[in-house]
Amino acid sequence: MSFAVTLTDDSPGLADVPGFKLAGVHCDVRETGAQRRDLAVVFSEQPAVAAGVFTTNDVKAAPVKHCQAALAAREDFHAIVANSGNANACTGVQGWNDCEAMAAKAAELLKISPDQIFVCSTGRIGRALPMGKISAGIADAVSKLTADSAHSLDAAWAILTSDTKPKTVTARFEVDGQTVTVSGMAKGAGMIEPNMATMLAFVATDAQISKAALQDALAGAVRTSFNSITVDGDMSTNDTVLVLANGQSGVAVDAADSEAGVAFRDALGQVCRSLAAKIVGDGERITKVVTLHVNGAPTEAAAEKVARAIGNSLLVKTSWFGNDPNWGRVLDAAGYARIGLVEEKLDMFYDEIPVIDQGTPLHDNLPQWKEAVSKKHFTITLNLNLGSAAYHLLSADLSEGYVQFNKSE
Structure with missing residues (x-):
């Protein structure tokens, strides 16, 4: 039992x-x-x-x-x-x-x-x-x-x-x-x-x-x-x-x-x-909570490195605050993790909505992307298709309020 x-x-x-x-x-x-x-x-x-x-x-x-x-x-x-x-x-x-x-x-x-x-x-x-x-x-x-x-x-x-x-x-x-x-x-x-x-x-x-x-x-x-x-x-x-x-x-x-x-x-x-x-x-002045799933990595360490590159990117975080489904920033951040990504193998989703299929953007889904990233909590899934390892990270956006709150003690 x-x-x-x-x-x-x-x-x-x-x-x-x-x-x-x-x-x-x-x-x-x-x-x-x-x-x-x-x-x-x-x-x-x-x-x-x-x-x-x-x-x-x-x-x-x-x-x-x-x-x-x-x-x-x-x-x-x-x-x-x-x-x-x-x-x-x-x-x-x-x-x-x-x-x-x-x-x-x-x-x-x-x-x-x-x-x-x-x-x-x-x-x-x-x-x-x-x-x-x-x-x-x-x-x-x-x-x-x-x-x-x-x-x-x-x-x-x-x-x-x-x-x-x-x-x-x-x-x-x-x-x-x-x-x-x-x-x-x-x-x-x-x-x-x-x-x-x-x-x-x-x-x-x-x-x-x-x-x-x-x-x-x-x-x-x-x-x-x-x-x-x-x-x-x-x-x-x-x-x-x-x-x-x-x-x-x-x-x-x-x-x-x-x-x-x-x-x-x-x-x-x-x-x-x-x-x-x-x-x-309850992050300082956040407006969004974003769950990042990095799948198909060669190792868990590689998956974590990609997830943290995305989750800590100021450009990515500010786009989340602006309700902007800027997948280019997401892929850029994933790339500078430098774990050997192959662009032509990448699949990406906002919630369940396809964004990238084998490296090719699916622009017809733009209205659905915008709807997804406008929610207070959404998910980004990036499949590297390089292996079987995965890592999951909980992140947040970066708002004007965060800057105002932290500019001085």
Whole structure:
């Protein structure tokens, strides 16, 4: 038998998972006086196994280094403390000291060890954290920890920066009458390009799994979700995905080839893909979400290179914004990926509408092309007819609003 996974979109978030408590509070990290939540605490009542995937940027924020060190040092964890509004990136020794101070403050209040706490930050680069405000915020959040769904959404709001809405999702499946829950929350809207993106994603589960198996499962889920999206082609200093598994369900999912293990990896993948899609859909001032399918490539690496060339092309992205089915720009971008395309073998579609057939444009379909690319979400399929490998990328257009929003901090 197989275990069916059900997905609840826009769920309350991590409080859906038994044994987890959350809070999100305002402590004015941005120092503007604005009354917006900007600090979150996620707490597992019992020790949890953890896994993480982080930015590959050479310039890594102090919280990323802190999380990586914590993950390498021990097996059991209890909490995540995360702030928005300040990335604590490019802050030197002070940045590391501030991470340790955040962990120490939370540990004191939660009565756990500081090295059982992950610290995450997101926001403006190059400024020291206002630690007086951060410390007060941690105390406030810890005092409000609860499994209540409203507080779970408060936490999801608290990690946002330029996002317009929280991003949450929950997946469940049953094994011998026992429900296993996998739930996630994320932030991200700009500087979105793997590996990974200006994003934080926190996932909780009550599945029982080893650290090694959880890390392997997360790596697989990230590869087809957070690492298959782009908004503007910019990689961040703070990208972090963390999973905490408290084992409370008692359902063992270590074996990747067991029915329970397959269901868990399916659930984790669905949660990550849903959150990734929400990130692109909430991209800074975007008007279009575009799914790119590159098929028939000689290798997956070649397919990915073509997809990213198209998905990050400024000329292609601006044509999407202008509702212009400019397939010439798409093919130009595919060509400068330089993986050995043969123009006479190319097939291309907007949604299901043929654009190119064996390198020959089908101009009679122009009205249908325009109709397709005028939609808020459409698909471009490019078949290279050079092999059997494929890659799929979720991208977005580039609008005047994006330029206005990002021209100054």
